[in-house]
Amino acid sequence: MLWYTGRRILQMIPVFFGATFLIYFMVFSLPGDPILALYGDRPPAPGVIEQVRAQYNLDKPFIVQYLLYIGGLFQGDFGTTYSGRPVSDVMAQAFPITLRLATLALFFEAVFGIIVGLVAGLRKGKLFDASALVVSLLLISVPTFVIGFVLQYVFGIQLGWARTTVSSAAPYSELVLPAIVLASVSFAYIVRLTRASVADNLNADFVRTATAKGLSRRRVVSVHVLRNSLVPVVTFLGVDLGALMVGAIVTEGIFNINGVGGTVYRAVILGEGPTVVSFVAIMVIIFVVANLLVDLLYALLDPRIRYAK
Amino acid sequence: MQNRKFQEHFVAPIEETPVVAVDKLDESQKARSTWDDAWDSMRRRPSFWISSALIVLIVTVAAFPGLFTSVSPNLGCELANSNGAPTAGHPLGFTRQGCDVYARIIFGTQASVTVGLIATLLVTISGIIVGSLAGYYGGFLDAFVSRVGDIFFAIPTVLGAIVLMSVIPERTPLTVAFVLAVFAWPQIARIMRGAVLSASNSDYVTASTALGVSKFKILLRHVVPNSIAPVIVVATISLGTFIVAEATLSFLGIGLPPTVMSWGNDIAQAQTSIRTNPQVLLLPSAALSITVLSFLMLGDVVRDALDPAARARR
């Protein structure tokens, strides 16, 4: 296990540098000037541009820019927004909110997704299974922002059960509706994945052997079918974090939440290149780290991985 | 032994179980390839016909929007019609700008479908080539390609697209498709690589090697055809997800510019009218969802047809 952990961390290092480099490269080295783009159609005074370039190290060779940026990252310096505010400041404020939102969403999608998927898998071909499949297909095919608008309209405006926008404190109670919106697509994927995996495992030889031992159906399902079916679901949750991040940008935009996603949303709308890069870079780092954690969790769930050489 | 109870020696009447020739070929059935089998399995499913019919319709609309409406989606928008209810010749009413909703949906199809198709083509072709070379030849090439793939894989597709789109000067359906493909190729490449790895370990590849077939010909003739099935499934499904991704980018204002008619743009613009005139938002959403749903459904059917294990379970 120790060896496995070490190896995964080592493998993460090139991915970390590669991914941040890629993002940095895209923004600051591709044709198209992020600084000019910032000012839109009205070119700023010539001096201003040079000043901004110096501030973002854009006057130095590209590789130096990148190394300076990465060096800053390790010292907790995430850069500054165009308005002059340190990105780390914005993060400190935005992060707890998004963490709450993501926790709720993960909870919804994992718990309900696994329950619905399990029941559907156990009753393959029955009415419940068919309905679960149809609903999951619908959820995947409707974009998150449409689901967001509709739920916001129905629950926020027509029924008045929830606030249409979230206050800046963003307590859990106000985040329930946005979390449901955020979780919807992933919920559908988890239902489909769990269902397929449960149906597969039900046919596995070891499940038949477990039944032959004299175990009750309940125990066979919970100990042998469910446990084994969770392995691919856990792996999916890691990859899914990426979808949650994109979803958070959209969802937080719709519900006007001042989280990480909402900040990126506004930065994108306003064309604030460096803010977008900093935030996306950090999201990618979170994604990479989360996937590492998921891999370790995966190894905990599946001894074949844990003991692999 | 005498004190134990035994079954008596029993012989079944021979006419009851006549002995048939050992291992005789059953010639009563017609010969069928795996693709024949897959086609047969798809043919029997209503969802295959529904999704294919929808896809044919959608692609026709995308290619020849003029056939489906004579109303111009842009010109002739009159503010007097703002948020107007359906009238004769305008079955779905008007947008806030007074444009015909039906015409905008018809003309918006092209952008969405183009992005979906081109992104899928790019991803599938590059994924198949990269994945099969890496999986088949292994070694340094494999290690290099896999690490590069890991890096791109670490950036969620739409997140990467947000960054790249925000610096790209020109935003057309082509560039959007290209940008999505840049971050989505590792998925197909990984699947292809895995399939190629397992196919190239199979006995028929060893057999062909021993028969004297050259290594590259084995890749083309045996390995790739036997590895392509999972890629086809994922490609079909990802076509739908690319359409959603384009809409999401357009909704965020960094996808297609407002001058290009697309469902994503229309939905984004309609968000202000959701209280007064929700169908302006819901109708293009429905068009988009039906398109995505068609590809997802087709992907499911194809998966069931190509996966013999899934077929046996049914």
Add this chain to the structure above:
Amino acid sequence: MTQILNENQSETIDTSETPLLQIRNLEVGFRTQRGLVPAVRGVDLTLYAGQSLAIVGESGSGKTTTAQAIIDLLPGTGSVTGGEILFEGRDLTKLPAKEIQDVRGRLIGYVPQDPMSNLNPVWNIGFQVEEAIKANGIAQGKEARLRAIQVLQEAGLSDASERLKQYPHQFSGGMRQRVLIGIGLSARPKLLIADEPTSALDVTVQRQILDHLGTLTRDYGTSVLFITHDLGLAAERAEQLVVMYRGKIVESGSSQEILANPQHPYTQRLVSAAPSLASRRIQSAKHADAAAPAIFSGDSLDATLIARAAEREQAAPDKPLISVQNVSKTYRIRQQGFKYNELKAVNGVSFGVQRGTTTAIVGESGSGKSTVAKLILQLESITSGKIEFDGQDVAALKGADLLKFRRRVQPVFQDPYGSLDPQYSVGNTIAEPLLAHKVGTAKERQARVLELLDQVSLPASTRYRYPSELSGGQRQRIAVARALALKPDVLVLDEAVSALDVLVQGQILNLLTELQTELGLTYLFITHDLAVVRLIADNVCVMKKGEIIEAATTDEVFDNPRETYTQDLLAAIPGGNFVFGR
């Protein structure tokens, strides 16, 4: 004597003792798109306490389905459609789910077929054994753990207490099978159903485990219901036999009687084709002074086999066509960290193969026998030593010369499901080597395909078919046809008949012998099954841990095995006691 079998026989019912298990007119069917497909059609059998019975049949005969029906373990769409299964007088087919759950494990234990897939990979061994003990109310808590250790030790895992925390993938196949036997017997059931309990294992391991299982069940007084495809094994391990064919029982009775005097034509065929029995017969026929064999031999097959075995002894030695000289193959296996372990798959192996003869390489899994085949075929490069084919150093061959070599030495692999490309029609498969070597025109290639199909006794229309439509034996014939397409000198047959049912196996062996005579082929026959070797090979090399430990003519190896390992292998051929035991 008690039995109700069919109306032709007089029924004498013993009232003093009810059978432990009595199956009457059992019908099992599977629902498919084409309606109900019957798998078991009117099966009757009776088993008394303390006895053992084996159901023998080919794949698809309904033997496993019958066993699974007893404790309601039929897969997916299968269901009992008629008849009754009386266990101690209770009809199991009518029990509610709750009660059948109580019967499973506690009264009827089950040992499944494939040790690799029958243990849950994510739970440790101790957990999976204890679970069975707890569920059947044998013991709880700490006591269950102690009991689990005891059960595993009884099943032959002496270090059970240290290995409870280990996971299935850390156990070898034989070890896992012992765990499964331990689980099956953990609640001291009255009946144990053992479905091909050892068919996935090496012969010597198989023998050990079956011996052990026999001792355990005898000690506990457990009745055993064996399910097996191997008639020799069935007769050796069970007092009674039930022979199933296409869902029906064709013959049943005491093992002795059936083997000595099979009545039904199907049973007769089975007895004459089973390699284990046939090799015993050859052996005893050659030693007529020994006790007369008690096994049926009323088939012409035996006469030819015995004649052929005698013929081989006269084959004159010649310059070998293939000469393997002190060949080694080492693999580097990555260990944890950056260490590498060297695995000597083949270690200093030397032997020669004469033109027109069959040389068998025999060994258990991991003995390196398949690696030798790959080295000769130039599919792997040798680490040291030299392989000569017709005087040429094989390792030095490049380009056109290698292509020429490939034309002359062709392989046939074990897995008839894996060695044919599923996307290729049979015609294209057989024509592929012709195409690769640019032989003839399209028309000539077509003609050659037809000729080859005829040589392997398949109709011409087969060329339009795809592998998925063919049986294992038919696919293996296609593989032979493909190998013969280029008129090679040598066929390397790597476990080419191991995955096939006995009758089909017999057919392919006959085909190979005919082709050898007809075309003057040289065979290198890789197998784990000494019984098959007896039927086909002129010379034998016995491999163990990468080395050839014994090499001689087939007769010598069978008559005077020098090494104890060879003796063990010979003793492990099932059915031994029948020829020499009495």
